[in-house]
Amino acid sequence: MFxxxxxxxxxxxxxxxxxxxxxxxxxxxxxxxxxxxxTLSKLNHRITSISSPVKxxxxxxxxxxxxxSFECLMRSIHALDLHSxxxxxxAANKKMVCIxxxxxxxxEGSEESALPGLSILPGHFTxxxxxxxxxxxxxxxxxLYQANGNSxxxxxxxxxxxxxxxxxxxxxxxSFPSATNADLYYSSTYGIHFLSSYVSSNIFGFQFHPELxxxxxxxxxxxxxx
Amino acid sequence: MTYRIIxxxxxxxxxxxxxxxxxxxxxxxxxxxxxxxxxxxxxxxxFVLQINPSFNISDNLxxxxxISKFTQCCxxxxxxxxxxxxxxxxxxxxxxxxxxxxxxxxxxxxxxQVSLIYGSQAVTICLDIVxxxxxxxxxxxxxYSEKYLTLDQxxxxxxxxxxxxLLLNSTLADGSFNVDSWASSFIHEFSKPIIYAxxxxxxxxxxxxxxxxxxxxxLGAEFAFSAHNTSAVMPSLTHIxxxx
Amino acid sequence: MTRQLINCDRCLMNSTAPNFVxxxxxxxxxxxxxxxxxxxxxxxxxSNLASQPNNLFEWIRSQRKPDxxxxxxxxxxxxxxxxxxxxxxxxxxLRPLAVHLDNTWNSxxxxxxxxxLIDSLRVDLxxxxxxxxxxxxxxxxxxxxxxxxxxxxxxxxxxxxNYLYARRYxxxxxxxxxxxxxxxxxxxxxxxxxKYDFPNINSILRAGGFSGSQNLPLLNYWSLFNYKVLQRIxxxxxxxxxxxxKSEAIQYLVEFYNYIPYPYKHYESLLTRFYQGYILPxxxxxxxxxxxxxxxxxxxxxxxxQALDLLxxxxxxxxxxxxxxxxxxxxxxxxxxxxxxxxxxxxxxSHENFxxxxxxxxxxxxxxxxxxxxxxxx
Numbered sequence: 001m002f003x004x005x006x007x008x009x010x011x012x013x014x015x016x017x018x019x020x021x022x023x024x025x026x027x028x029x030x031x032x033x034x035x036x037x038x039t040l041s042k043l044n045h046r047i048t049s050i051s052s053p054v055k056x057x058x059x060x061x062x063x064x065x066x067x068x069s070f071e072c073l074m075r076s077i078h079a080l081d082l083h084s085x086x087x088x089x090x091a092a093n094k095k096m097v098c099i100x101x102x103x104x105x106x107x108e109g110s111e112e113s114a115l116p117g118l119s120i121l122p123g124h125f126t127x128x129x130x131x132x133x134x135x136x137x138x139x140x141x142x143x144l145y146q147a148n149g150n151s152x153x154x155x156x157x158x159x160x161x162x163x164x165x166x167x168x169x170x171x172x173x174x175s176f177p178s179a180t181n182a183d184l185y186y187s188s189t190y191g192i193h194f195l196s197s198y199v200s201s202n203i204f205g206f207q208f209h210p211e212l213x214x215x216x217x218x219x220x221x222x223x224x225x226x
Numbered sequence: 227m228t229y230r231i232i233x234x235x236x237x238x239x240x241x242x243x244x245x246x247x248x249x250x251x252x253x254x255x256x257x258x259x260x261x262x263x264x265x266x267x268x269x270x271x272x273f274v275l276q277i278n279p280s281f282n283i284s285d286n287l288x289x290x291x292x293i294s295k296f297t298q299c300c301x302x303x304x305x306x307x308x309x310x311x312x313x314x315x316x317x318x319x320x321x322x323x324x325x326x327x328x329x330x331x332x333x334x335x336x337x338x339q340v341s342l343i344y345g346s347q348a349v350t351i352c353l354d355i356v357x358x359x360x361x362x363x364x365x366x367x368x369x370y371s372e373k374y375l376t377l378d379q380x381x382x383x384x385x386x387x388x389x390x391x392l393l394l395n396s397t398l399a400d401g402s403f404n405v406d407s408w409a410s411s412f413i414h415e416f417s418k419p420i421i422y423a424x425x426x427x428x429x430x431x432x433x434x435x436x437x438x439x440x441x442x443x444x445l446g447a448e449f450a451f452s453a454h455n456t457s458a459v460m461p462s463l464t465h466i467x468x469x470x
Numbered sequence: 471m472t473r474q475l476i477n478c479d480r481c482l483m484n485s486t487a488p489n490f491v492x493x494x495x496x497x498x499x500x501x502x503x504x505x506x507x508x509x510x511x512x513x514x515x516x517s518n519l520a521s522q523p524n525n526l527f528e529w530i531r532s533q534r535k536p537d538x539x540x541x542x543x544x545x546x547x548x549x550x551x552x553x554x555x556x557x558x559x560x561x562x563x564l565r566p567l568a569v570h571l572d573n574t575w576n577s578x579x580x581x582x583x584x585x586x587l588i589d590s591l592r593v594d595l596x597x598x599x600x601x602x603x604x605x606x607x608x609x610x611x612x613x614x615x616x617x618x619x620x621x622x623x624x625x626x627x628x629x630x631x632n633y634l635y636a637r638r639y640x641x642x643x644x645x646x647x648x649x650x651x652x653x654x655x656x657x658x659x660x661x662x663x664x665k666y667d668f669p670n671i672n673s674i675l676r677a678g679g680f681s682g683s684q685n686l687p688l689l690n691y692w693s694l695f696n697y698k699v700l701q702r703i704x705x706x707x708x709x710x711x712x713x714x715x716k717s718e719a720i721q722y723l724v725e726f727y728n729y730i731p732y733p734y735k736h737y738e739s740l741l742t743r744f745y746q747g748y749i750l751p752x753x754x755x756x757x758x759x760x761x762x763x764x765x766x767x768x769x770x771x772x773x774x775x776q777a778l779d780l781l782x783x784x785x786x787x788x789x790x791x792x793x794x795x796x797x798x799x800x801x802x803x804x805x806x807x808x809x810x811x812x813x814x815x816x817x818x819x820s821h822e823n824f825x826x827x828x829x830x831x832x833x834x835x836x837x838x839x840x841x842x843x844x845x846x847x848x
Binding site for chain 1: 228229230265268270291294295298299300318319320322323341342343344345346347384390391417418419441442
């Protein structure tokens with residue numbers, strides 16, 4: 001099995017979480033998912049794990065949580081034959097909520113890894129070091145600002161400044177994808193603007209962690225999943 | 227850039243304690259309740275540090291999971307991590323970050339492995355600020371080992387990709403309600419976020435440390451004890467958070 | 471529950487209370503009893519203090535002895551009543567020692583409120599932090615016994631540590647936040663138990679196999695005799711001797727002490743919140759809000775319609791909080807959801823199923839009152 005070589009040394013779990021109607025939690029092999037599972041349970045959303053591609057309904061929501069390196073996530077996706085499953089999911093315009101590393105893998109690639117991303121969205125992630133930021137890690141609470149015009153989901157404007165969300169990442173997308181049918185949100189740190197959220201008709205992608213952003217993040221998740 | 231003020235919960239086994247120079251632990255309650263209190267009050271992050279060397283992680287996973295489970299913020303864990311299995315268990319238990327101290331010196335390849343799997347943002351290195359006769363050094367200085375880095379070596383760590391944050395912890399200042407003198411006077415230009423912990427007891431000290439280049443501060447005793455009467459346990463962080 | 475409920479037309483009590491009796495005029499025994507006691511007690515307090523200053527705070531001040539550090543002990547929980555007592559004590563020039571029992575179930579609101587108050591008033595605080603493994607194990611004994619009053623242990627320990635600190639610092643007066651204005655309506659029979667019933671507590675703990683009694687500051691009768699009779703430590707309720715409006719107190723506390731109010735009485739403790747908001751209604755069809763809100767209605771601090779509106783809402787205004795509290799309770803006590811469901815599906819049993827001092831206490835109390843009334847005659 002073509003697993004990330006480090007994963008072979010021990011067993012651990014990383015999940016894609018599938019909420020609402022048929023709840024599927026995908027075991028990719030690494031990360032802390034109990035947190036988001038409990039958070040979603042608090043919001044009265046049922047969660048089930050899956051370990052391979054499964055049949056689903058059109059109103060189901062897939063959640064890709066965000067712990068783990070870009071490389072390990074992509075290796076696991078290939079190893080568990082989820083590449084097509086995720087592409088098909090997106091092609092069917094089914095909703096997906098992607099958090100942090102789970103958001104980054106939607107794009108073409110990252111400086112963090114030689115492996116390409118899913119290329120569902122155009123763009124690359126560059127290290128904050130390469131971007132000459134004062135710090136190589138952006139960690140802490142930051143606000144969101146809308147980068148383009150009309151909002152797909154008007155309720156998202158409730159979560160702009162002064163609300164703050166928790167970020168922790170060393171790689172950022174500063175070349176915003178062209179998005180006529182999507183809302184882009186940016187945040188600022190150390191003198192750069194980076195893509196903090198991409199929202200289209202079916203993708204809710206967040207560089208930040210709503211499950212670690214107190215009541216603000218909880219409300220955001222609830223609004224998206226309801 | 228926003229600064230972080232991080233409550234630190236010290237564990238002596240399964241009890242939350244506050245120490246003085248990491249000795250003479252005073253019991254302050256159930257760490258699960260403390261973590262929930264700090265999270266409910268809006269903590270930026272929470273650090274949970276185990277000081278009991280005989281604490282077995284795999285025997286206490288449910289307990290550890292309950293510490294982070296009821297929080298709504300990032301929780302990091304440090305202490306007695308010596309294998310990948312330990313780290314995996316901790317991350318699966320619900321912690322977002324791990325903090326290495328002794329392991330950074332004893333087994334740096336393991337630290338690298340962890341960062342390759344979980345990302346460097348999940349790894350924080352903790353070094354004690356040690357005052358020797360004529361200089362300050364950084365490392366591990368306790369009854370089990372003595373390993374130091376000089377200040378120049380600390381600056382070289384900026385280029386190390388295995389970790390993303392540095393926690394400088396003053397054993398001397400721990401529980402004393404006075405910041406380490408070196409820490410408060412030195413001005414930092416470090417490319418990774420740098421956190422100071424030890425003896426912080428007022429918003430003025432915190433603002434001073436931020437002006438010195440620290441990106442975050444960790445507070446233990448100040449959050450656990452009532453400000454006016456320092457021996458009375460009353461965990462709360464709003465009196466600091468509301469003033470910064 | 472399918473039986474027809476009978477409701478009082480004046481207060482909020484109804485036939486979910488075992489000893490509820492509706493009168494022909496629409497009122498009930500609870501509100502009638504409260505009105506009678508409210509008037510009587512006010513007259514009684516006034517007559518006792520006729521030769522003394524207006525209120526208990528001033529009276530205690532007048533009793534101050536030289537070479538003492540504190541005038542009184544005030545137990546603080548973060549609730550409105552005890553916070554107001556502390557505020558008034560300082561305002562009247564007393565030197566209180568604030569005492570807090572931390573049973574490791576505090577909420578973030580409670581610790582914030584206590585800390586804000588202590589820091590602002592610059593009052594000394596002593597906190598007794600219970601060994602949580604022992605307390606939680608003891609609490610489980612109460613749960614598995616099936617008795618209703620799960621707060622009996624905390625309330626008993628609260629009394630004990632107040633006495634403990636009073637003795638330690640040679641203080642003669644313990645001021646509580648008890649008052650008629652917000653909690654005067656009697657708790658219905660069976661909705662709680664006598665807090666001084668040491669044999670009952672011991673019996674429940676023994677039945678549950680608890681072996682950590684030495685880790686809990688239980689109050690036995692020798693200690694009680696020592697505190698009350700030999701040391702002459704007295705409990706007092708000063709809020710009954712001064713004008714007290716809960717809403718005005720909350721307003722003042724919010725404005726001057728950064729106080730954050732709770733949705734309901736006693737909700738500063740996670741355990742109390744879960745016990746009163748979840749366990750009692752589901753297991754015993756008991757809603758203690760009826761008692762608290764009835765008092766507010768009868769003392770004109772809230773309209774009956776406002777109170778009814780509050781009562782119609784879930785005791786847990788926030789379902790996320792309810793879910794979190796449920797799992798926190800289960801995790802902390804190591805109880806599975808299946809065990810807990812089974813626990814909820816069976817009715818409460820009376821504390822009388824265990825040893826109790828109550829029958830003897832009632833006899834002794836009767837004799838005490840009898841002797842006092844004979845003495846008053848002469």
